[in-house]
Amino acid sequence: MGENLIGENLMDEDPMGDPVAFLQALIRAQRQGEAAVQQRVADAARRLGCTVERVRYRPSEVPMVAEFASVQAIDAGERESVVATFKGRGGGRSVIFFAHPDGEPVAAIERWRHDPFAGVIEGGRLHGWGVADDLAGVATLVQGLQAVLETGMAPLGDVILASTPSKRHARGVSALLHGGLRADAAVYLHPAESGAGMREIKAFASGLVEFRVTVDGRAPDTSEISHAAFAHRAVNPIDKIWLIHRALQALDARRGETVRHPALQQAIGRSTNLVVSHVAAGSSDAFARIAPGAVLAGSLSFPPPETLADVQSAIEAAVRGAAAEDAWLRDHPPRLAFVSGVSGAEVSPEHPLYRVVADAVRRVTGQAPHVNPLHTSSDIRNPIVQAGIPTVGLGPFGGDLTQNGLHDEWVDVEDYRRAVKVAAEVIVGWCGVGWRRFRA
Structure with a gap:
């Protein structure tokens, strides 16, 4: 699929109609907390024709595979993941897109120059609490599927969207995998901490x-x-x-x-x-x-x-x-x-998944991506190590992460739009598509 398949004119009065507006809506929902963000995701996925499941779990009860953590380090409360499945028409490969809706505990917002819950755009950067860690990823998984469906086409393989907690050993994707979630591949959507943005693919993680x-x-x-x-x-x-x-x-x-x-x-x-x-x-x-x-x-x-x-x-x-x-x-x-x-994990640049994702990045950005091998403990390891599912990660250019003690966290607006297009291209390249007979 080339860039011409993913249309530019997705704007309407509903935030679902424009990728940036949808991300801003998630930032505004963040003011009410993680549950409000998850509700937005669930509602959006249903509108796309997905079957939505809310999965409750306790991180301390999720089995450890090739990893461990002290009891004090693991989130002790009950958490919830949103898992939305768009059933493919058949004959294609399946994929899990996953990202985490949970951010850092809200604190020291007086240091922010922008309202952290307004989604302010300034100088081409969209600011918001948790926008780069990882609301942009959550928005991308929804908007990537929407971009495909807006063309009048639908995936042949199943597309699974998982908005699942991760921080402070919340272990959301691990809980889903141990609960039986499976696919032929997975893509972790998260802005690149390295500053490379969409020019980088996470295909390697040290232990x-x-x-x-x-x-x-x-x-x-x-x-x-x-x-x-x-x-x-x-x-x-x-x-x-x-x-x-x-x-x-x-x-x-x-x-x-x-x-x-x-x-x-x-x-x-x-x-x-x-x-x-x-x-x-x-x-x-x-x-x-x-x-x-x-x-x-x-x-x-x-x-x-x-x-x-x-x-x-x-x-x-x-x-x-x-x-x-x-x-x-x-x-x-x-x-x-x-x-x-x-444990560490990796996917070879010769793997079919990597080739599909790299081709998608090249078509959208005009640049060949590279593998950054310097990520340690990246969440790409979870499906690889725990379920044998090949996994790579990618995301837009972002910075000033709150988890690093900084403020006015941001993502680059145009690179975020490119991330949405790349996610759509991955669906087409990996799952295959066919013309739909109806619109969601």
């Missing part, structure tokens, strides 16, 4: 493990408030945590030399990294006291097909090795806790 190490110390045997004069009789846990730190640095160096993935090596010259991001011990206003313990926390990124189990074993061995070389740590072993972890 990530987050961990914490705790070591004990021993205060000197004294009733004095100050420990300085007795420090030689103490065991300072800060000294011991640095032994762990050095062992992790050595592990990182070894992995940097031995763990290699062609895409990452070409992009940044390295395929895995271990980052120590937090060290804590003692009090910031008690300079002469030995802390009772110390904590180190960090994360390790790793490429597919390396497994979570292998990476965890490597971290465990590094910590265990550091403890074996120190008399105190041998008798008082460090406590290693894995906080969360996800």
